[in-house]
Amino acid sequence: MRTAIDPATAAGLVPDGASVMVGGFMGVGSPHRIIDALVARGARGLTIIANDTARPGVGIGKLISAGCVARAVVSHIGTNPETQKRMIAGEIAVDLVPQGTLAERIRAAGAGLGGVLTRTGIGTLVADGKVVLRVGGEDFLVEEALGADVALLAARTADYSGNLAYALTARNFNPLMAMAAKLVIAEPDEIVPVGVLPPDAVHTPGVVIHHLLERRRHG
Amino acid sequence: MRTAIDPATAAGLVPDGASVMVGGFMGVGSPHRIIDALVARGARGLTIIANDTARPGVGIGKLISAGCVARAVVSHIGTNPETQKRMIAGEIAVDLVPQGTLAERIRAAGAGLGGVLTRTGIGTLVADGKVVLRVGGEDFLVEEALGADVALLAARTADYSGNLAYALTARNFNPLMAMAAKLVIAEPDEIVPVGVLPPDAVHTPGVVIHHLLERRRHG
Amino acid sequence: MDSKELIARRVAMELVDNTLVNLGIGLPTLVANYVPKGVHVFFQSENGIIGFGAPPPEGMEDEHLTDAGGGFVSALPGAVAFDSAVSFALIRGGHLAMTVLGGLQVDRHGRLANWMVPGKLVPGMGGAMDLVSGARRVVVAMAHTQKGVAKIVADLSLPPTSARRVSLIVTDLAVIEPTDGGLVLRETAPGVSVADVVRATEAPLIVAEDVRDMVLA
């Protein structure tokens, strides 16, 4: 069984200066209520690991605009002029990582791998300072595992034991990040009793989830 | 759309001497009808890549007993005395690979990775002759990607476009092998129209599947 | 027909039946509008779906279903959803038959630059480096020149997206194929002469013996 916590409690579990994985792709599949609570508590100095910084006012874009973020490890920032502005002003450091490499580095951390060998980035700025290994007559970059202190996820459905199922393109980085952080908090659209999700429909086993966000309360 | 082929045709697409991935774990989740057809056509010299060789008379065990196999790349052979006997007699070469490493090597081939870095095998016979890389102050073995000419899979459900869904522990290596071979043939328990499998219930996208085995015909 | 439609319709002729295709954001997306009759392709969006479709009827949008640009899409029967690791396993593992991407520059070796302009614009590579390194065929769809400046250049002045040579360049003026010997001019757009193309191209061009007119879908 997992316990359900409220957004302020969840935000309180994310210390200033922590490295934080945030699920989502342009805000789709991001844990919006936890993000709002992080902004409300005035989080500072976070290293955000995510696909992108969405747009101003959307998802991770809110963390950027509120000044919560010191560093962003992402595959692109082109959709958020605010991130670009703060990067140029020296307020946010940005590490750009090819999207597939970002996915594999996060997965590697969750799977106990030291890293993976990839063609992506060979002959580009991405290869600077990295080890190149020759396998089967071809050069591969060694890309190291990337873990985090905290992962903040969104899911379509959770059961009481923390098993998660995602919907459509809101899945994206969420199942990878679920495995790759020391503390994992998931914000599901709905929470159902144990046994409602069939074993083959679960995308993330509940054993890796530490907390669920309580369901949204009305009026 | 994929076309459905009969077992003999499927077996005919697997040339003697080919490297062949076979899904299954102790015969559970193995493509039994294709295996029977391979035995019937008298396949020879196959390199089998699989979790295990099951038991005599079961799944891959049938290929072993019928003399189809020249080499087995597997995580264990302890459950099949026939494999042990043929190995000792020099009829079958056996490459033992830790199960998690086998899974990652197959996945790497399907994902276009040159390999992965793993702790498993450090300080054991498995490390002989392999590159060791130091990452974050820790030693990791470089384990190279492992692809194959053909993958033979079992699935619970396929739709006409080749999308696959697996059931329970019959999933095992099947979705990994589906991505890692030049030719991929899947043997589903049932075939349903396109649209019957919801997008989130599909475990293997049909685009990587070349052929489906036709449904079992009754009397 | 404007030049974007021209490019999209020419690229559409490259689509092969029963294959997996990824279209980049912007111009490449238009290619989906011109799939030739009798050709069925599976379109992948790298945020995690194969088989997405046109935007849904108003009021039917699902916040869990968007394209890589974050715009609402629909799902066709047989669609498949997956996570980002699987999405890029498809892209990098040789399963993607073709990607169509925009470009800032292509050099005489056929190397593409399309992810940053140092000191000016640093959007990031997103999935572009993976797509160029991993797709079986890489088609660059772009305007031949920008504000009169050639984009097909002798040497890249921008950082490359990949060391790999792209498969084909389709512009509003021409179709050019990078080869071992250099850039080969294969086709010209309606009303465009070989001389026009050579003039608008900084990189040396090898003019094919049988330069044809572009065939459009």
Add this chain to the structure above:
Amino acid sequence: MDSKELIARRVAMELVDNTLVNLGIGLPTLVANYVPKGVHVFFQSENGIIGFGAPPPEGMEDEHLTDAGGGFVSALPGAVAFDSAVSFALIRGGHLAMTVLGGLQVDRHGRLANWMVPGKLVPGMGGAMDLVSGARRVVVAMAHTQKGVAKIVADLSLPPTSARRVSLIVTDLAVIEPTDGGLVLRETAPGVSVADVVRATEAPLIVAEDVRDMVLA
């Protein structure tokens, strides 16, 4: 109570509430029968399931649902199925709180050998190397001696399963904890003296100041 039950009941005391646990084939499997009251653990079978249960009623077996030995099992409410890469990501990624494995030998450094006897028996490592390298705690459950020959030895004569030190050794005679300083004798089985254990052990033993009686679940 036979010695297997004794070992299983002692190992069961190591189970921690709300954690993921893997039990090896054979003796370790028995541990599931003695989970202490109030403790809920999630049992993983490395062939791809968390939350499997006892064999189903006759006639209810599902050919798609077995344990790692290939025997029919059932699934408990909340069970999760996954592929072999995810299964070993759980094992190797630090998500598995404890694994219980059989052993052929353990040496004075706490290194385990359990996957082959050169020239005699080569069953293969299966998932053992991954489990020993990846689980947060590794508990070896085995008979203290085999046919009178010590299994806890000064130096391994068999190939090691991992360079990593195991966390605890539970036998029919004793509980021994490998530490930086060596093997520490912590507990003795009912009716077994410290001298009995030392006699049956080839490796040097450090006898804890407060050797206790085994507590059984």
